[in-house]
Structure formats: C-alpha cells, structure tokens
Amino acid sequence: MSADSAAAPLTLPNQGSGRRNMLERVVAAATFLLIVAFAATIDGFATTGNLGIILINSASLTVLSCGMAVVIISRGLDLSLIAQMVAGATIFGMLISGGVAAPLALLAAYLSMVAIGALNAWLIAYVEIPSMLATLASSMFIVGLFRFAVLRGEYLLLLPKSDPTVAFFAGRLLPFLPVPVALMLGTLMATWFLLNRTVAGRIIYAMGDNFQAARLSGLSVRVTAIVVYVFAAFTAITAGLIMASASGAVDFRTVTNGTLLFEVILVVVLGGIPLRGGRGGLRNIIVGVALIAVLRNGMTLMNVTTQTQDMLKGLILLAAIITDNYLNPRDAETDTAGDL
Amino acid sequence: MTYRMGHRLVSAAAGLVFAVSMLAGTGTAHAQDESPMAGKKVIFVPISMGISLTEGWARRMREHAEIGGYSFEVRDAAFNTGIMSELLAKAISDKPDVLVVHNPTVQLLARQIKQAEADGIKVLQINLQSNQPSTAFVGASWERIGREIAEDIVKECGAGSGKSGKVAIIPGQLTAADSVMMNEAAFKVFEQHKEIEVVSNQASDWEPEKARQITSTVLQQHPDLCAVFGHWDVHTMGAGNAVKDAGKSDDVLVYSTGGGDDVACKAVEEKIQHRIWSYDADGQGRDAGTLIDLMLQGASIEDGSMMIAQSPLKIIKSGEGFDPSLCWKM
Numbered sequence: 062m063s064a065d066s067a068a069a070p071l072t073l074p075n076q077g078s079g080r081r082n083m084l085e086r087v088v089a090a091a092t093f094l095l096i097v098a099f100a101a102t103i104d105g106f107a108t109t110g111n112l113g114i115i116l117i118n119s120a121s122l123t124v125l126s127c128g129m130a131v132v133i134i135s136r137g138l139d140l141s142l143i144a145q146m147v148a149g150a151t152i153f154g155m156l157i158s159g160g161v162a163a164p165l166a167l168l169a170a171y172l173s174m175v176a177i178g179a180l181n182a183w184l185i186a187y188v189e190i191p192s193m194l195a196t197l198a199s200s201m202f203i204v205g206l207f208r209f210a211v212l213r214g215e216y217l218l219l220l221p222k223s224d225p226t227v228a229f230f231a232g233r234l235l236p237f238l239p240v241p242v243a244l245m246l247g248t249l250m251a252t253w254f255l256l257n258r259t260v261a262g263r264i265i266y267a268m269g270d271n272f273q274a275a276r277l278s279g280l281s282v283r284v285t286a287i288v289v290y291v292f293a294a295f296t297a298i299t300a301g302l303i304m305a306s307a308s309g310a311v312d313f314r315t316v317t318n319g320t321l322l323f324e325v326i327l328v329v330v331l332g333g334i335p336l337r338g339g340r341g342g343l344r345n346i347i348v349g350v351a352l353i354a355v356l357r358n359g360m361t362l363m364n365v366t367t368q369t370q371d372m373l374k375g376l377i378l379l380a381a382i383i384t385d386n387y388l389n390p391r392d393a394e395t396d397t398a399g400d401l
Numbered sequence: 402m403t404y405r406m407g408h409r410l411v412s413a414a415a416g417l418v419f420a421v422s423m424l425a426g427t428g429t430a431h432a433q434d435e436s437p438m439a440g441k442k443v444i445f446v447p448i449s450m451g452i453s454l455t456e457g458w459a460r461r462m463r464e465h466a467e468i469g470g471y472s473f474e475v476r477d478a479a480f481n482t483g484i485m486s487e488l489l490a491k492a493i494s495d496k497p498d499v500l501v502v503h504n505p506t507v508q509l510l511a512r513q514i515k516q517a518e519a520d521g522i523k524v525l526q527i528n529l530q531s532n533q534p535s536t537a538f539v540g541a542s543w544e545r546i547g548r549e550i551a552e553d554i555v556k557e558c559g560a561g562s563g564k565s566g567k568v569a570i571i572p573g574q575l576t577a578a579d580s581v582m583m584n585e586a587a588f589k590v591f592e593q594h595k596e597i598e599v600v601s602n603q604a605s606d607w608e609p610e611k612a613r614q615i616t617s618t619v620l621q622q623h624p625d626l627c628a629v630f631g632h633w634d635v636h637t638m639g640a641g642n643a644v645k646d647a648g649k650s651d652d653v654l655v656y657s658t659g660g661g662d663d664v665a666c667k668a669v670e671e672k673i674q675h676r677i678w679s680y681d682a683d684g685q686g687r688d689a690g691t692l693i694d695l696m697l698q699g700a701s702i703e704d705g706s707m708m709i710a711q712s713p714l715k716i717i718k719s720g721e722g723f724d725p726s727l728c729w730k731m
Contacts (some may be wrong), residue, residue: 105622308639310609
C-alpha cells in the first residue's frame with residue numbers, strides 16, 4: 062500500500078464533516094435573511110418586546126427539541142414525546158386541582174414520566190423493538206389510558222390560573238426573565254452537559270455512529286438508552302408544564318391531531334442533525350428552533366393563516382431534506398448505517 | 402249473612418276483574434303511545450365526544466330515547482375527520498331511522514348526508530350545518546352570533562369609544578361551518594364601521610395553545626388592541642390567558658361563543674374571557690331529542706325544506722352583571 066493511498070481515507074472524515082455542517086449553515090443563513098426581511102417589512106417585528114414573545118412562544122418547542130435531538134443522535138426516535146408532555150401535565154393539573162401540594166404534584170408528574178421513559182428504553186434496548194414502533198405504541202397507550210381511565214373520556218383539562226404554581230410557570234423568575242425562558246435555558250444547558258461532559262454523552266454519539274460497533278466494543282449501550290429516553294421524558298414533562306400553565310389548558314388534541322411532533326422533528330432535522338444519528342449538538346438545535354420560531358412569529362404578524370403556515374413549514378422540511386441529500390450524499394459509510 | 406258475604410265477594414271479584422281490565426286497557430293505550438317510536442334506531446355521529454358540548458347533547462337525546470323506547474347509539478369520530486366519514490358511511494349502511502350529524506366543515510359530509518336522505522334515512526344536523534340541506538337542523542344561528550358579537554365590538558371599540566378599534570379574530574378553522582358564517586356576519590358589520598380594523602384573522606385549529614401564541618404575538622404588535630373574538634370558548638381560553646398574562650385584562654375585551662357549561666362561567670368570573678354568547682348545549686340537547694321524537698313519528702315539511710329549531714342565546718358577561726345561573730353543569 063503506498064503512502065498516498067493510505068493517507069487518502071484519513072482525509073475523508075474532515076471533508077465529510079465540512080459538508081455535513083452545510084445544512085446548518087444554510088439554515089442559519091436563511092434565518093438571518095428572514096430576520097432582515099421581516100425587520101424591513103413588518104411593523105413591530107424588530108422590537109425587544111417581540112423578541113421576548115418569540116422566546117416565550119418557542120420555549121416549549123426548544124425544550125422538546127432538546128429531548129428529541131438527544132434521542133435522534135443516539136439513532137433513536139421518540140414518537141411518544143408529545144403524549145408524555147400532555148400526560149405529565151395532566152397528572153400535575155389533576156393533582157393540584159384535587160388540592161395536592163404543588164411540590165408533591167410536580168414530583169408525581171416527573172416520576173410518572175420517568176417511568177414511561179424507562180419503559181420506552183426497556184422496550185428498545187432490552188426487548189429490542191425498533192424505537193419508532195416502541196414509542197408509537199407507548200404513545201397510543203398513554204393517550205388511551207389517560208383519556209379513558211384518568212380523564213374519563215374528556216379531551217381537555219383546564220388549569221386554574223389562580224393556582225400559585227400555575228401562575229409561577231406562566232410568570233417571571235426575574236423582571237427580565239420569564240419562567241418559560243429560564244426553563245428553556247436550563248434545558249439547553251443540561252443537554253450540552255449531557256452530550257459533552259458525561260460518559261453517557263460520548264456513548265450516545267458512539268451509538269449513533271455505529272450501534273453494533275459501540276455494543277461490541279463493550280460500551281453500556283443499554284444503560285445509555287435508559288439515560289436517553291428518561292432525559293427525553295424529562296424534557297417532555299417540562300415542556301408540558303410550560304405549555305399548560307401558559308394556555309391554562311391541557312389538550313389531548315395536541316397529540317392526536319396536532320402538528321407539534323412534526324415541528325419538533327422539523328427543528329432537529331433543519332438544525333442539521335441527521336435522522337441516522339451520531340452527529341449534532343446544541344448549536345444545531347438552536348439553529349433549527351430559530352428558523353421555525355422566526356418564521357412562525359413573522360407569519361403570525363403578517364396575518365398568514367395557520368394552514369398556510371403548516372404548508373410552508375412542510376415545504377421547508379422538504380427543501381431541507383433535499384438540500385441535505387445533495388450536500389451530504391450517501392457514501393459507503395451512510396449506506397451501511399441504515400435509516401429509520 | 403252468607404248471601405251478603407257471597408254478594409260482597411262477587412262484587413269484589415267483579416271489581417278486581419274490572420280494575421285489571423282497566424289497567425290492561427291503560428297498558429295497551431301506553432304501548433300504543435310508544436308504538437310510533439319503539440324499536441326504532443337513532444345514530445349520533447359527533448365530531449368528538451369528551452367535550453361538554455357533545456356530552457351534554459348526548460345525555461338529553463339519550464333521555465328522550467329511553468322515554469320513547471328507541472335505541473340511541475353514539476359513534477365517536479374523536480376529532481378525526483377521516484374516521485368521521487368512515488363512521489358515517491357505516492352508520493348509513495346500518496340503516497337507522499334518524500341520523501344525527503355534527504358537521505366539522507360545510508363540505509365534508511355533504512355528499513353522505515344527501516345519500517342518507519336518498520336512502521330514506523332522516524338526517525338531523527346539529528349545531529353545525531352542512532351545505533347540503535336535510536330533514537332538520539337544530540342549533541344556533543351563527544349569523545346571528547357573529548352579527549351580535551360584531552355589533553357589541555363596534556359599540557365597545559368603535560367611534561366614540563375612545564378605543565383603537567383594533568380587533569383580532571381567532572376562528573377554529575377557516576372552513577368550519579360556524580367559523581365561515583360568523584366571520585361573514587361579523588365582517589358585514591365591520592365593513593359599515595370603517596373605524597374597526599381587523600388586525601388578525603388566524604385559525605387556531607380549535608387548540609388553546611395556538612390561540613395563545615397568536616394572541617400574544619398580535620398583542621405585542623398592537624398593544625392598543627381593543628377586542629379578541631374567538632370562535633369557541635375552549636380555544637379562546639388560550640387567547641384569554643395571553644391577554645391576562647400581558648396584564649391587559651381590563652383593556653382588551655375577550656369575546657367567544659360556546660355551549661355555556663359551568664367552565665364558561667368560571668372563565669368569565671375570572672375575567673379570562675369577558676363576554677360569551679352561549680347557545681346552551683343542555684337546552685339544545687333537549688331540542689334535538691324533541692326533534693328526533695317528531696321525526697320518528699313522521700314529521701317533515703311537505704315541500705321537503707328543512708325543519709329548523711333555532712337555539713335561544715344567553716349572553717354571559719363579566720363584571721357587575723355576571724350571573725352564574727346562566728351556565729349549566731354536566
């Protein structure tokens with residue numbers, strides 16, 4: 062083997078990495094251009110007040126995207142994320158409506174969702190059911206159980222805005238820091254810490270890169286799967302508390318008919334985290350959320366109908382996937398990695 | 402004495418036979434009263450159960466079915482319009498005597514309603530009307546609700562009020578029967594009052610969280626907003642909470658419309674919503690039950706036009722005139 066041919070494969074990952082970041086750069090540039098265009102054309106877009114609204118309105122989406130990103134990086138998918146979000150908020154809402162102390166209600170809501178996250182992980186890592194099927198089944202199970210056994214057929218649970226805990230989650234931690242934004246920043250930091258500063262984080266990337274290699278080399282992939290899906294459950298219940306407290310309602314139609322799950326996957330993919338996993342981080346989540354949040358805010362200010370907004374988001378997802386395929390074509394590595 | 406006793410026994414026996422025959426006669430008459438409806442079949446296909454509106458209707462219709470001796474079945478579409486079409490197709494193939502349909506849009510079930518009527522099934526449309534007429538309709542006049550709320554908004558936000566005249570409308574879906582009719586009626590009123598400016602008209606898909614996000618964004622752009630007109634009190638909860646969280650409960654009037662259960666009164670009492678035009682779902686359920694009874698007994702209009710039972714409206718207002726007795730409890 063000549064020196065040249067031995068050196069050639071070593072240079073490929075670097076080139077690949079450059080190409081892989083292209084989508085993130087394209088989306089970041091598109092977001093920047095959109096901000097400039099909206100600021101120039103829409104009254105009231107480029108104000109600090111509107112920035113606050115963008116941050117508050119995207120808080121729950123960002124928190125959910127952190128959970129989904131970690132799952133996808135480990136080459137998984139959690140379709141039960143929104144069901145967990147609504148179910149957790151339901152437990153909290155029903156307990157405080159029933160007069161249970163807020164800390165106890167919060168603890169019960171978090172513990173229940175942790176149990177569901179652990180169950181998802183057990184199905185995926187130990188029973189070895191594909192993540193998409195396992196979480197789809199658990200999503201259906203959660204919705205059915207909560208609607209018929211807990212809410213007794215009801216779709217909606219209204220939260221009393223007069224309750225101090227509900228008011229806290231919809232209020233401000235500091236005069237300039239609303240609680241939803243504080244929770245969003247906390248979750249972003251936790252995600253960064255998990256992915257970059259823990260052993261589990263390194264294993265998550267290894268699992269996403271090549272699951273069999275990670276497993277055969279002795280990494281604790283099963284325990285890490287539990288960490289991944291429990292972390293996702295934590296983000297789901299946190300997002301549920303933010304959303305339910307702000308709108309004063311827990312609404313199961315968010316799971317059955319809503320587009321939120323689609324938006325969460327959209328954020329992760331647009332940010333440049335490939336669905337086959339192994340790559341991506343905090344910056345990708347922020348880039349993806351920024352585009353969706355700015356687009357949603359601008360279109361609402363322009364009085365674009367909700368259906369048109371959904372259509373445009375679908376087109377953007379399609380454009381992103383096509384761009385990704387063009388910039389990051391399948392090679393020997395990605396072909397063997399497999400897709401969802 | 403013996404004779405007397407025997408005479409009394411004979412009299413008592415005769416009296417007993419008479420009483421029994423009378424009772425039997427009454428029984429026959431009672432059975433005859435039931436006969437036009439007994440054993441008949443009614444199927445109700447709502448957009449979804451699990452909301453006070455449809456649960457309230459079903460409760461009253463079921464009461465009528467029990468009294469009338471006919472069967473009453475609910476086929477729950479659970480907010481899924483695809484499933485709703487399938488359920489309706491199945492219901493038509495089951496050949497009920499009356500079909501009660503709750504239309505999600507003006508178009509979606511039109512063809513099936515036409516087919517059911519052609520097959521001899523009488524269709525009662527409840528609260529949300531399709532483009533396709535049928536034997537009967539029971540429900541609110543959306544034109545009237547839209548017009549009355551718009552007129553109230555003009556009074557509160559229009560000329561001479563000292564307010565901006567800016568209004569945000571939050572329909573459920575732009576193609577939903579009630580949203581289409583309320584918007585048409587409201588815009589007709591607003592067009593005559595140029596000082597009223599509709600700054601936003603975006604559907605929430607009936608979801609409180611979407612309504613909240615739209616309202617908070619619009620409030621930021623138009624801090625002098627005068628009124629929000631949500632097309633359903635349930636999703637308007639989100640809009641009302643956005644107004645309350647922005648500290649503008651006393652400046653922005655939140656209007657909506659709904660079935661008027663106790664949750665609506667609580668929202669008005671807490672000033673999350675200020676004025677709700679209630680069509681009283683409990684009363685509508687009873688009206689629907691009565692119409693079903695009449696349809697099962699053969700009632701229809703000779704020229705084939707639709708029988709209409711328009712629901713009376715109750716206006717639930719916050720402030721001094723607040724009256725919790727206007728709401729009903731499940």
